Amino acid sequence: MAILASPMKGFYNMSKKKILTVIGARPQIIKAAALSRAIRSHYASTIEEVLVHTGQHYDENMSAVFFEELGIPLPDYNLAVGSGTHGHMTAAMLSGIEDILYKEQPAAVVIYGDTNSTIAAALAAAKIHIPVVHIEAGLRSFNKAMPEEINRISADHMSTLLFVPTKAGINNLTNEGFQLEQHLPASIDAPNVYHCGDIMYDNSLYYAKLSNEKSTIIEQLGLQPNAFILCTVHRDSNTDNPKALQGILEALQQLIVQTNLEVILPIHPRTKNKIESLLSADFQQKMAGQKKLRMIAPAGFLDMIALEQNAKMIITDSGGVQKEAYFFAKPCVILREQTEWIEVVAAGAAILTGPNKEKIISAATHLLGQKITTDPAIFGDGNAAAFICEKIISDL
Ligand code: UD1
Ligand code: UDP
Numbered sequence: 001m002a003i004l005a006s007p008m009k010g011f012y013n014m015s016k017k018k019i020l021t022v023i024g025a026r027p028q029i030i031k032a033a034a035l036s037r038a039i040r041s042h043y044a045s046t047i048e049e050v051l052v053h054t055g056q057h058y059d060e061n062m063s064a065v066f067f068e069e070l071g072i073p074l075p076d077y078n079l080a081v082g083s084g085t086h087g088h089m090t091a092a093m094l095s096g097i098e099d100i101l102y103k104e105q106p107a108a109v110v111i112y113g114d115t116n117s118t119i120a121a122a123l124a125a126a127k128i129h130i131p132v133v134h135i136e137a138g139l140r141s142f143n144k145a146m147p148e149e150i151n152r153i154s155a156d157h158m159s160t161l162l163f164v165p166t167k168a169g170i171n172n173l174t175n176e177g178f179q180l181e182q183h184l185p186a187s188i189d190a191p192n193v194y195h196c197g198d199i200m201y202d203n204s205l206y207y208a209k210l211s212n213e214k215s216t217i218i219e220q221l222g223l224q225p226n227a228f229i230l231c232t233v234h235r236d237s238n239t240d241n242p243k244a245l246q247g248i249l250e251a252l253q254q255l256i257v258q259t260n261l262e263v264i265l266p267i268h269p270r271t272k273n274k275i276e277s278l279l280s281a282d283f284q285q286k287m288a289g290q291k292k293l294r295m296i297a298p299a300g301f302l303d304m305i306a307l308e309q310n311a312k313m314i315i316t317d318s319g320g321v322q323k324e325a326y327f328f329a330k331p332c333v334i335l336r337e338q339t340e341w342i343e344v345v346a347a348g349a350a351i352l353t354g355p356n357k358e359k360i361i362s363a364a365t366h367l368l369g370q371k372i373t374t375d376p377a378i379f380g381d382g383n384a385a386a387f388i389c390e391k392i393i394s395d396l
Contacts, residue, residue, distance in 0.1 A: 251361050
């Protein structure tokens with residue numbers, strides 16, 4: 001790949017801004033759909049987007065399916081980094097992204113959330129003086145044992161524009177010394193921080209309509225509305241510790257007996273691998289015998305929304321699924337000790353349990369008796385993507 005030796009000066013004043021978006025993990029592909037749609041429909045004359053996929057997620061049902069069904073343009077580059085240890089993955093992404101940045105010379109790099117793809121892109125860009133735009137900035141779990149906490153704190157401190165979904169995120173950033181006054185142009189030393197709502201809420205509103213029209217998963221699985229629990233598990237703290245993983249699965253089995261609800265578990269490849277490698281053959285056989293515990297392949301987004309909308313309750317350790325539970329007014333058991341989305345817990349719509357079997361059962365039992373609403377409106381008005389485009393144009 002050709003590499004330009006010149007420093008990155010003078011690219012910020014072009015009338016049409018070229019942004020380079022870096023995605024890699026499933027939720028980032030989904031989030032990128034909202035910005036990409038806003039650019040194509042309203043900002044095509046002012047913003048040009050180059051899309052880089054690191055290849056962190058690569059299975060058909062963890063990556064390609066989202067490009068097809070969400071109508072996202074195919075990536076201009078795919079680094080095909082694949083799976084590995086944190087260091088190996090991040091290093092491969094860092095060097096691949098840097099090569100592309102020298103070639104494309106964008107006005108800014110757009111990153112999402114807190115994955116290894118996020119930190120690699122932030123570091124590659126910041127070191128060669130390309131402004132970083134961090135979408136879903138400011139979130140904190142205050143648990144640095146989470147790889148995502150390291151990624152998100154570092155990415156925020158390398159960013160020039162920080163788009164924060166919630167008030168709690170704004171508080172976290174001000175506590176870390178970020179100022180809220182605006183700078184024109186913004187820079188890494190004088191970043192602009194905006195409370196703009198959640199880009200995933202834009203998506204859920206938009207794709208819920210499409211999901212109602214197109215998804216047939218409820219019929220395919222023979223499900224009745226409000227007669228099943230939807231569950232997802234993929235955090236390393238839950239999957240890589242056999243006691244935690246087994247505790248969660250035992251809780252699900254007991255809830256089936258107690259409530260007579262089915263459990264639908266679209267299974268992340270990490271979790272599938274860990275069930276097979278860490279749990280005893282006896283336990284796996286017992287699980288297979290529980291016909292109401294239904295493990296299915298990772299769902300496409302339209303199917304996932306249909307499952308969420310029709311579920312009686314959601315049990316998850318996913319960041320995105322926690323929020324979607326709230327968007328669709330579903331009670332949520334959060335299989336974590338902390339959450340970045342503290343407002344949802346404060347509203348009484350979700351309970352933190354970690355992987356503790358008794359706590360999961362008790363939280364689920366309590367929440368099944370509660371009426372959940374979407375009040376207060378924690379995640380904005382569904383127009384975060386347009387707001388972000390406006391600020392990219394005006395602030396850089
Ligand atoms: C990653 C993110 C996490 C995010 C999640 C979304 C980091 C540190 N973690 O976690 O923040 O919540 O994505 O889903 O960036 N695998 C496959 N096929 C795939 C992808 C993964 O088989 O397409 C398996 C591999 O065995 C791999 C394991 O899943 O080692 C974990 O993948 P990885 O991307 O490292 O982390 P996630 O757990 O997916
Ligand atoms: N999701 C999906 N299919 C699934 C599981 C999740 O489409 O089988 C979607 C989910 O609706 C949400 C996003 O993926 O929009 C969340 O991604 P994930 O749980 O992998 O990561 P996290 O949000 O925890 O980083």
